[in-house]
Amino acid sequence: SQTIHQWPATLVQPVGSPLSLECTVEGTSNPNLYWYRQAAGRGLQLLFYSVGIGQISSEVPQNLSASRPQDRQFILSSKKLLLSDSGFYLCAWSPDRAGIVDGYTFGSGTRLTVV
Amino acid sequence: AQSVSQHNHHVILSEAASLELGCNYSYGGTVNLFWYVQYPGQHLQLLLKYFSGDPLVKGIKGFEAEFIKSKFSFNLRKPSVQWSDTAEYFCAVNAMDSSYKLIFGSGTRLLVRP
Numbered sequence: 001s002q003t004i005h006q007w008p009a010t011l012v013q014p015v016g017s018p019l020s021l022e023c024t025v026e027g028t029s030n031p032n033l034y035w036y037r038q039a040a041g042r043g044l045q046l047l048f049y050s051v052g053i054g055q056i057s058s059e060v061p062q063n064l065s066a067s068r069p070q071d072r073q074f075i076l077s078s079k080k081l082l083l084s085d086s087g088f089y090l091c092a093w094s095p096d097r098a099g100i101v102d103g104y105t106f107g108s109g110t111r112l113t114v115v
Numbered sequence: 116a117q118s119v120s121q122h123n124h125h126v127i128l129s130e131a132a133s134l135e136l137g138c139n140y141s142y143g144g145t146v147n148l149f150w151y152v153q154y155p156g157q158h159l160q161l162l163l164k165y166f167s168g169d170p171l172v173k174g175i176k177g178f179e180a181e182f183i184k185s186k187f188s189f190n191l192r193k194p195s196v197q198w199s200d201t202a203e204y205f206c207a208v209n210a211m212d213s214s215y216k217l218i219f220g221s222g223t224r225l226l227v228r229p
Contacts, residue, residue: 032215034216034217036219041124041221041222042221043119043121043205043219043220043221043222044205044207044219044222045219046216046217046218046219049215049216051215059216090159094215102161102164103149103151103161103164103207103217104217106158106159107158108158109158
């Protein structure tokens, strides 16, 4: 069966420090991968998605970047964190096919606090 | 661009009350529709989905939702809520011409009082 792993679960980082959040999927190949940020009262905002290795689409201008160095690995990064980057970050995957008939499967999330 | 509106941000009900959470989307083409639930301290989980056929779909734990295409709506219902239904509920839309993306609403926090 497919599983998704996301780490770390919580992270406290100072302003200006770098960031690397990792997400990996097991039990499937060529998944579509997504990074979302969840903010209270604002739902889930799609940040990046990837349909293949090295293919990244950015949905919103921001201080963050994403990379997909391997088929089932998706990384969210920043060179210098801002206070506004604090939030709850969720990774998700869906099967590689047109249309999201079955929805996404979400990871457990990372609570990032920038201080 | 597609958008999803959930008009009720906070709902408080007593056990056994009926529930209806509103969801409207803005997109004129073919859509797949979803409701997700996030129980306190847990992952987002798929509650139910619609992609074709009967517009009244049934999900887990007694929830159902009705797709009304003319109203661009996909409201979530449950005839009798339980304390364990306390959670945050998210509506989401996949527009078929943006086939890789789910767009989420802002969520509705439901508190069920015993």
